[in-house]
Amino acid sequence: MTWIAPITPFVTGYLVLVALMIGSFINWAAARRPPGESIVHPRSHCRACGRQLNSLDLLPVVGYLVRRGRCATCGTEIGAAAPAVEAVAGMSMLASILWLGLWPGAAMGLCLVAAWGVAVVSVSARRFSPAEEAR
Numbered sequence: 001m002t003w004i005a006p007i008t009p010f011v012t013g014y015l016v017l018v019a020l021m022i023g024s025f026i027n028w029a030a031a032r033r034p035p036g037e038s039i040v041h042p043r044s045h046c047r048a049c050g051r052q053l054n055s056l057d058l059l060p061v062v063g064y065l066v067r068r069g070r071c072a073t074c075g076t077e078i079g080a081a082a083p084a085v086e087a088v089a090g091m092s093m094l095a096s097i098l099w100l101g102l103w104p105g106a107a108m109g110l111c112l113v114a115a116w117g118v119a120v121v122s123v124s125a126r127r128f129s130p131a132e133e134a135r
């Protein structure tokens with residue numbers, strides 16, 4: 001597979017970007033668990049001031065770093081959980097590719113990111129489960 005070597009860094013970068021975006025999706029899926037809340041409305045917003053998040057805010061990890069972990073409008077701390085979830089997804093993909101090569105590293109990375117997503121979403125779903133609240 002030597003012919004593929006020159007494009008490997010680009011493909012790796014692309015796959016890590018995809019993993020970061022999946023990490024962002026994991027946050028989205030995990031955050032909207034409270035029963036009765038629609039998955040479409042309202043759009044992603046600051047929980048303190050209600051400002052709708054723009055594309056800079058929503059950039060995985062980078063948005064958090066640019067905003068220094070705070071809402072651009074009201075300055076409320078966002079919390080490091082979301083960028084941490086995204087970073088773990090991105091690092092899982094990068095580590096798998098560096099360890100196993102582009103193939104099967106990319107497949108391994110996707111499996112790790114998927115498992116990470118299931119873990120994060122199920123933990124946060126449990127936190128909001130009505131059965132737990134009733135006890």
Ligand SMILES: [Zn+2]
Nearest residue numbers: 046049071074
């Ligand atoms: Zn705000």
